[in-house]
Amino acid sequence: MGEVDKQLALRMITLFSGAVKGMAFYPPSHPAIRQPLLELDRLFGAALAQNGHITWGTVDGLMFFGEHLFITPSTAVADLTNRMMEKGIDRIVMESGLTFDELQEFVRLLSGTTDGPDELRARMERQQIRHILVARRKDAPLPDQPEEGDDEMGEGYALATYGQALGAIRGVCRDIEQGRIPSSAPVIGAVQRLAGITLRDPSTLLGLAMIKDYDNYTFNHCVNVGVLAMSLGAALGMDADGVREVGIAGQLHDIGKTMIPKEIVNKPGKLSGAEFREMQRHSELGAKIIREMEGLGPRVGQAVLGHHLHYNRSGYPEWARGFDYDRMIDIIAIADTYDAITTLRVYQHPVTPRAALGVMQKLMGTILDGDLVTRFVGMMGRYPVGTLVRLDTNEVALVHRPNPLDEEAPVVRIVLTADGARLPAPREQKLAERDGTSYARIVAVVDPLLKNIDVGSLINSRHY
Numbered sequence: 454m455g456e457v458d459k460q461l462a463l464r465m466i467t468l469f470s471g472a473v474k475g476m477a478f479y480p481p482s483h484p485a486i487r488q489p490l491l492e493l494d495r496l497f498g499a500a501l502a503q504n505g506h507i508t509w510g511t512v513d514g515l516m517f518f519g520e521h522l523f524i525t526p527s528t529a530v531a532d533l534t535n536r537m538m539e540k541g542i543d544r545i546v547m548e549s550g551l552t553f554d555e556l557q558e559f560v561r562l563l564s565g566t567t568d569g570p571d572e573l574r575a576r577m578e579r580q581q582i583r584h585i586l587v588a589r590r591k592d593a594p595l596p597d598q599p600e601e602g603d604d605e606m607g608e609g610y611a612l613a614t615y616g617q618a619l620g621a622i623r624g625v626c627r628d629i630e631q632g633r634i635p636s637s638a639p640v641i642g643a644v645q646r647l648a649g650i651t652l653r654d655p656s657t658l659l660g661l662a663m664i665k666d667y668d669n670y671t672f673n674h675c676v677n678v679g680v681l682a683m684s685l686g687a688a689l690g691m692d693a694d695g696v697r698e699v700g701i702a703g704q705l706h707d708i709g710k711t712m713i714p715k716e717i718v719n720k721p722g723k724l725s726g727a728e729f730r731e732m733q734r735h736s737e738l739g740a741k742i743i744r745e746m747e748g749l750g751p752r753v754g755q756a757v758l759g760h761h762l763h764y765n766r767s768g769y770p771e772w773a774r775g776f777d778y779d780r781m782i783d784i785i786a787i788a789d790t791y792d793a794i795t796t797l798r799v800y801q802h803p804v805t806p807r808a809a810l811g812v813m814q815k816l817m818g819t820i821l822d823g824d825l826v827t828r829f830v831g832m833m834g835r836y837p838v839g840t841l842v843r844l845d846t847n848e849v850a851l852v853h854r855p856n857p858l859d860e861e862a863p864v865v866r867i868v869l870t871a872d873g874a875r876l877p878a879p880r881e882q883k884l885a886e887r888d889g890t891s892y893a894r895i896v897a898v899v900d901p902l903l904k905n906i907d908v909g910s911l912i913n914s915r916h917y
């Protein structure tokens with residue numbers, strides 16, 4: 454470790470501390486996160502090339518890095534020291550072979566609020582972080598190479614959890630229809646799992662929110678709104694409790710519709726004045742049900758009551774316009790609007806994710822909170838998940854996951870070959886590698902209707 458001088462060690466800890474702190478407020482693609490991570494990656498890479506491994510951590514409340522001890526810590530060093538002590542981590546070992554993705558993921562895990570060392574280690578295993586080891590006590594043996602994680606953090610797990618959430622909402626609606634007070638436990642359970650996924654990687658759930666099930670629109674819409682609200686909440690830096698709460702409110706926001714006559718809820722085409730007024734009652738009916746359900750905080754009921762009030766409070770219910778509301782109602786309004794615009798209903802064409810963001814930008818400051826729209830658009834990226842694009846290879850592909858390093862070059866699934874032939878199973882393809890090599894560039898956005906492509910089912914298929 455002699456090769457890392459104290460100045461450099463301090464620089465690395467400071468960058469690390471800043472990245473951990475920033476990750477709670479910005480998505481990884483934001484320059485405030487990306488810049489320090491890139492520099493950190495470079496510095497660690499150089500140091501590891503010389504040393505093979507770097508050991509750092511805390512001892513008696515002080516930060517050490519290799520052989521250096523920081524006795525009078527700067528704010529950044531003190532912040533990171535406290536965070537590591539809170540999480541019960543005494544020692545971190547970085548090994549050569551460390552990748553940027555591992556570093557970024559590790560920073561993200563440390564920025565979360567709830568993990569103890571065991572949970573952190575389990576998450577690191579699942580995320581396949583293989584070149585960073587954490588130890589609880591300085592004299593404790595380091596864990597062996599992490600074992601192969603189960604599929605818990607894979608897309609299969611996310612999809613299964615989405616299904617669980619759908620089942621939970623269906624159960625709530627059935628209970629209401631049968632005149633029972635719905636049980637909240639299944640919804641809370643599903644949201645807890647979804648929140649776990651979203652806090653680790655919000656992009657996983659953005660794909661799920663493209664599932665559109667036209668036969669079960671209300672359930673599907675509720676789950677999607679919950680998922681999108683959680684992703685936005687996580688991107689805004691909400692803690693785990695906040696993300697869970699906004700998720701529960703999102704999932705339940707329209708349950709009041711269960712008490713409105715089906716002919717009105719499912720009516721294709723415009724509602725009459727009287728029908729519209731009846732439909733508007735779903736906010737207050739939903740809030741009333743939530744008040745009766747066990748284990749849901751008052752903020753959930755309030756968010757459901759206010760989800761159609763609009764940012765400028767021109768919405769309904771009129772009698773509830775003057776109350777104080779948490780920002781949750783504005784987050785849910787954004788998720789609600791996005792899902793509604795991107796969903797095909799009998800009387801409307803679906804709008805592409807990108808066009809939907811454009812529509813929402815027109816509502817900034819009036820119907821929707823402008824600041825939140827900006828954050829939402831930033832989170833979705835230039836080519837939001839679910840966007841169909843043409844590449845300069847002439848292939849047509851579906852955007853599958855954002856690329857935090859380059860929003861022009863997401864991970865896609867190629868669905869049509871250069872000759873326009875449909876691939877039997879979409880092929881996953883990164884448009885750019887970290888070393889700068891590029892597979893292809895996006896040249897245009899394609900209308901899925903023209904190509905007769907069902908975006909939701911493709912994006913969540915597991916054939917790749």
Ligand SMILES: [Fe+2]
Nearest residue numbers: 706707760761
């Ligand atoms: Fe609603």
Ligand SMILES: [Fe+2]
Nearest residue numbers: 674706707789
């Ligand atoms: Fe809704």
